[in-house]
Amino acid sequence: xxxxxxxxxxxxxxxxxxxxxxxxxxxxxxxxxxxxxxxxxxxxxxxxxxxxxxxxxxxxxxxxxxxxxxxxxxxxxxxxxxxxxxxxxxxxxxxxxxxxxxxxxxxxxxxxxxxxxxxxxxxxxxxxxxxxxxxxxxxxxxxxxxxxxxxxxxxxxxxxxxxxxxxxxxxxxxxxxxxxxxxxxxxxxxxxxxxxxxxxxxxxxxxxxxxxxxxxxxxxxxxxxxxxxxxxxxxxxxxxxxxxxxxxxxxxxxxxxxxxxxxxxxxxxxxxxxxxxxxxxxxxxxxxxxxxxxxxxxxxxxxxxxxxxxxxxx
Numbered sequence: 001x002x003x004x005x006x007x008x009x010x011x012x013x014x015x016x017x018x019x020x021x022x023x024x025x026x027x028x029x030x031x032x033x034x035x036x037x038x039x040x041x042x043x044x045x046x047x048x049x050x051x052x053x054x055x056x057x058x059x060x061x062x063x064x065x066x067x068x069x070x071x072x073x074x075x076x077x078x079x080x081x082x083x084x085x086x087x088x089x090x091x092x093x094x095x096x097x098x099x100x101x102x103x104x105x106x107x108x109x110x111x112x113x114x115x116x117x118x119x120x121x122x123x124x125x126x127x128x129x130x131x132x133x134x135x136x137x138x139x140x141x142x143x144x145x146x147x148x149x150x151x152x153x154x155x156x157x158x159x160x161x162x163x164x165x166x167x168x169x170x171x172x173x174x175x176x177x178x179x180x181x182x183x184x185x186x187x188x189x190x191x192x193x194x195x196x197x198x199x200x201x202x203x204x205x206x207x208x209x210x211x212x213x214x215x216x217x218x219x220x221x222x223x224x225x226x227x228x229x230x231x232x233x234x235x236x237x238x239x240x241x242x243x244x245x246x247x248x249x250x251x252x253x254x255x256x257x258x259x260x261x262x263x264x265x266x267x268x269x270x271x272x273x274x275x276x277x278x279x280x281x282x283x284x285x286x287x288x289x290x291x292x293x294x295x296x297x298x299x300x301x302x303x304x305x306x307x308x309x310x311x312x313x314x
Contacts (some may be wrong), residue, residue, distance in 0.1 A: 005310070006035055006036075006037045006056075006057030006058055007035070007057070008033050008034075008035050008056055008057050008227070009058045009059050009230055009313045010055075010056050010057070010059055010227040010228050010229055010230055010233070011053060011054065011055055011056070011227070011228045011230070011233040012029060012053075012054045012056065012225050012226070012227055012228070013052075013053060013054075013213075013228070014029075014051075014221050014222050014225055015049065015050060015051065015052075015213045015217060015218040015219075015221040015225075016044050016048070016049055016050060016052045016222075017049055017217060017219050018046070018047050018048065019046060019047075021043075022040050022042075022043045022044050022052055025040065025052055025054065025222055026038050026040060026054065028222050029054055029056065029222065032222075032223065033056055033227070035056055037056070037057055037058070037060055038054060038055065038056050038057075038060065039054070039060045039063055040052050040053060040054045040055070040063070041054075041055070041066040041067065041208065042066075042067070042071075042179065042208070044205060045087070045203065046089075047088070047089050047203065048203040048204065048205065049203075049205070049217050050203075050204045050205030050206060050213055051205045051207060051208045051211055051212070051213050052205075053066055056227060057313075058230075058311070058313060059230050059233075059313070061307050061309065062230065062234065062295070062307060064307075065234070065237055065282075066208065066209070066237070069179070069208050069209030069237075070154060070176055070177065070178060070208075070209065071176070071177060071178075071179065071181070071205060071207065072155075072174065072176045072205070072207040073175045073176075073177075073183050073206065074172065074173065074174050074175075074202075074203075074206055075172075075173055075175075075183055075187070075200050075201065075202055075203040076162055076171065076172050076173070076200070076201045076202045077106075077158075077170065077171050077173055077187045077190060077191070077198050077199075077200060078165060078168070078170045078198060078199050078200070079098045079101055079106075079169050079170070079171075079191055079194070079196060079197070079198045080095060080096055080098040080099075080165070080166065080167075080168030080196060080197060081094070081095050081168070081197055081198070081199055082094040082095070082188065082191070082197035082198070082199060083199045085122070085184070085199075086184035086185060086187065086188045086199055086200060087184045087187075087200045087201060087203070088199060088200070088201035088202075094197050095197065096195075096196040096197050097167070097168070097196075098168045098169070098195075098196040099166075099167030099168055099169075101168070101169055101194060102169070103158065103160055103161055103169070103171065105194065106169070106171055106190070106194065107158045109194050110156045110157070110173070110190060111156070113153055113156050113189065113190065113193075114153050114154070114155065114156050115152065115153065116150060116151075116152050117150070117152075117153060118148035118149065118150055119148060119149055119150075119151050119182060119185050119186075119189075120146050120147075120148050120149075120185065121146050121149060121185070122182055122184055122185055122188075149180065151177060151178050151180055151181040152177060152178040152181070153175060153176075153177045153178075153181060153186070154177060155174065155175060155176040155177075156173065156175050156186065157174045157175075158171050158172075158173055159171070159172040159174060160172060170201075173186075173187070174206075183200060183203055184199070184200040184203070186200075187199060188200075209236055209237070210236045211236065229313075230292050230313045230314065231244075231284075231290060231291070231292050231313075231314055234284055234292070237284075238284075243282060243283060243284055244284050244286055245264055245265075245266050245283045245284070245285050245286065246266060246286045246287070246288065246290065247264070247265065247266075247287065247293075248265075248288070249287075249288065251264075251265065251285075252285075252287040252293055252312075255285050255293045255294050255296070255305070255308065256293060256294075256308065256312075257308075258294075258305045258308045259305075260302050260303065260305070261296065261302060262301075262302050262303075263277065263303070264283055264285070264296060264298075264303045277298055277303075278298060279298050279299060279300050280297070281297070281298040282298075282306075283295070283296045283297075283303070287312055289312070289314075290314065291312035291313055291314050292309055292312060292314075293308070293309060293312055294306075294308040294309055295307040
């Protein structure tokens with residue numbers, strides 16, 4: 001039996017509470033909107049809180065364009081203790097007295113991890129090695145070698161001590177980084193750089209690009225956050241004001257059929273003005289009603305569709 005087509009389309013910005021998986025959030029939103037086709041832009045650990053971008057209906061086709069947005073996290077680094085998961089949910093596997101450590105040394109050490117760095121993914125990550133997710137192997141007590149991966153840390157700020165546990169400091173951090181960066185690994189590596197151990201606690205994703213949540217958890221967001229229209233949500237990706245192109249009716253029909261276009265023109269009251277056509281550029285193509293028709297990317301010789309919407313959406 002064929003699935004019914006989606007009728008509700010858009011994005012919901014959720015402030016995920018601790019104790020829920022990202023999949024749990026998707027399941028609850030499926031019931032809220034009575035839509036099966038729902039997905040999210042990037043997993044948050046069950047213990048973590050914060051921004052989760054969830055797409056509903058045909059908006060799921062557009063999640064790929066949110067993956068490159070920088071992410072901002074806050075959390076706390078607990079020095080003196082290493083855990084099996086690199087965060088507070090794991091078992092303690094090693095300890096060291098780091099009571100002589102003070103904030104100035106921590107701040108100086110954090111600078112080593114700013115910029116383009118190589119990072120070894122933790123065993124509790126969802127990455128696949130040999131066809132299996134690392135966290136599945138870890139749950140069985142296994143461990144495999146992982147290749148370091150390039151990531152970018154734009155900011156790694158150590159704000160100050162929160163408390164001391166058994167004399168060892170706990171510091172609050174704020175990190176802005178590229179997608180694919182593991183904050184728990186940054187915390188553990190910081191401890192190692194200072195001659196000891198550390199793990200992460202109270203991780204909160206404060207922002208994905210311009211999508212931001214507050215300091216205080218909004219536990220009602222899954223049930224109350226509004227459904228953002230597709231085009232309104234995509235404006236967060238338009239950094240220079242050139243990503244949207246409104247086309248005439250003839251071009252709209254070609255876009256709806258997934259046609260390759262030699263040129264992509266902006267419909268204006270005074271005629272058709274060509275859009276900039278440098279290779280690698282992306283355009284969100286709208287019809288005269290300002291509905292999204294598809295997403296095109298420029299190759300060396302033409303505009304090619306990367307996403308064609310089954311029907312135009314606002």
